[in-house]
Amino acid sequence: MQSSPLNLRRAIIWIGRLVLGGIFIYAGYAKIFLPIMHPRPPIGVALAFFALQVGSYQLLPPWGVNFVAHTLPFAEITLGLLLIIGWRLRIWAVLSTLLILGFFAAVVRSYAAGMQINCGCFATPEPLTIATVIRDGALAALAMVMTVLAFIETRKPHPWSAPQSM
Amino acid sequence: MDRLRSAGSLPLRLAGFFALLIASALGLWARQSPAPVPDVDPHVASGSKNAPIVMEVFSDYQCPACKTLFMTTNRQVMDNYVSTGKVYLIHRDFPLPMHAHSQVAAQYGRAAAQIGKFEAVEQALFQNQEKWEQSGDVDGTVAAVLSPAEMTKVRALVKGGTLNPLIQKDVAMGRLYNVNQTPTTVFHAKGQTYPYAGVMNYEILRNFLDQLGK
Numbered sequence A: 001m002q003s004s005p006l007n008l009r010r011a012i013i014w015i016g017r018l019v020l021g022g023i024f025i026y027a028g029y030a031k032i033f034l035p036i037m038h039p040r041p042p043i044g045v046a047l048a049f050f051a052l053q054v055g056s057y058q059l060l061p062p063w064g065v066n067f068v069a070h071t072l073p074f075a076e077i078t079l080g081l082l083l084i085i086g087w088r089l090r091i092w093a094v095l096s097t098l099l100i101l102g103f104f105a106a107v108v109r110s111y112a113a114g115m116q117i118n119c120g121c122f123a124t125p126e127p128l129t130i131a132t133v134i135r136d137g138a139l140a141a142l143a144m145v146m147t148v149l150a151f152i153e154t155r156k157p158h159p160w161s162a163p164q165s166m
Numbered sequence B: 001m002d003r004l005r006s007a008g009s010l011p012l013r014l015a016g017f018f019a020l021l022i023a024s025a026l027g028l029w030a031r032q033s034p035a036p037v038p039d040v041d042p043h044v045a046s047g048s049k050n051a052p053i054v055m056e057v058f059s060d061y062q063c064p065a066c067k068t069l070f071m072t073t074n075r076q077v078m079d080n081y082v083s084t085g086k087v088y089l090i091h092r093d094f095p096l097p098m099h100a101h102s103q104v105a106a107q108y109g110r111a112a113a114q115i116g117k118f119e120a121v122e123q124a125l126f127q128n129q130e131k132w133e134q135s136g137d138v139d140g141t142v143a144a145v146l147s148p149a150e151m152t153k154v155r156a157l158v159k160g161g162t163l164n165p166l167i168q169k170d171v172a173m174g175r176l177y178n179v180n181q182t183p184t185t186v187f188h189a190k191g192q193t194y195p196y197a198g199v200m201n202y203e204i205l206r207n208f209l210d211q212l213g214k
Helices: A008-033 A043-055 A062-085 A089-112 A130-155 B002-030 B064-082 B102-114 B118-127 B129-135 B138-143 B148-160 B164-176 B202-213
Strands: B053-059 B087-093 B184-189 B192-197
Touching (some): A008 A062, A008 A089, A062 A089, A089 A130, B053 B064, B053 B164, B053 B202, B064 B087, B064 B118, B064 B202, B087 B102, B087 B164, B102 B138, B102 B148, B102 B164, B118 B138, B184 B202
Parallel strands (some): B053 B087
Antiparallel strands (some): B053 B184, B184 B192
16 A cells, blocks of 8 residues: 655655755855855855854864865755755755754853854854754754654655555 | 656756856845944054954953953964054954943043053953952052053043043944944954954964955
């Protein structure tokens, strides 16, 4: 017996892919192009400015900060696109979940330590508050649920695939 | 077959997303608006007014993070960027209501600036922050680095009440930039404004300043 093409599990996976994929693409885009600024600064300046925000978390040495600042935005855009496209979803869902959990851990640590810093999530001067912690926690939960459901879904036959011969 | 179909549409989907990304980037490029020109009190500024980069530091003498920024990063900025004419560094007073002696310390700092002793007093206030924070003896801290004659002038300026409007002007400027914590540094270069809240590591800041100066 085939499962319906539209069920709760698939709906959650779709929501997760669209929401997380969209957020990743916008977050990466915002860090590279600084859309809040007019005129738009060169990419090198935007990434060096993002490095200041990464550095404010005081988690990495300067070389690590520069490496993250110059690679993370591109990784976010790539992951976002791959999530939305859905090709080899389980791989990108796992990577996305690990990345969001990493963000969540950094945000929780900084908030618990009382660090008065900007989130740096979307390259805006957004202070890191309890709202940031809740938002990142919700995104981490969504990513985990999407990943688990993506693995469950692959065990079942695709609703549009040819029926198995008896 | 499904796999073949999805593999065939993959480049199209990718091309679509990249086209959207590039289109929106170009659209933002076209929108331009000038950055605000800072209203500068030269008594509390260091370096050349013609420097390509302007750094406004919104600071509170009683804030520990401001002390860290001053004692570590900004000293190196003074040595390597301000003294070489690359950065014009402006002190902005932003005394926070949560700090009991911030306003008084800001008054003494501005008074010292009026008689050309800002750097010495700024350094004394930050270096001895823990002492005067406990005792409230801002006057004694400042007196330790000024001559009696200079101290007389500073006390007269503080009592004169003419310094509070200068401090309030800085606070109002901070509100324009949505400053809500200290230290907040606002960078200006090539008509753009970059606000940053918190302490900065000098090595990382150096990279940013070098990019701004290109």
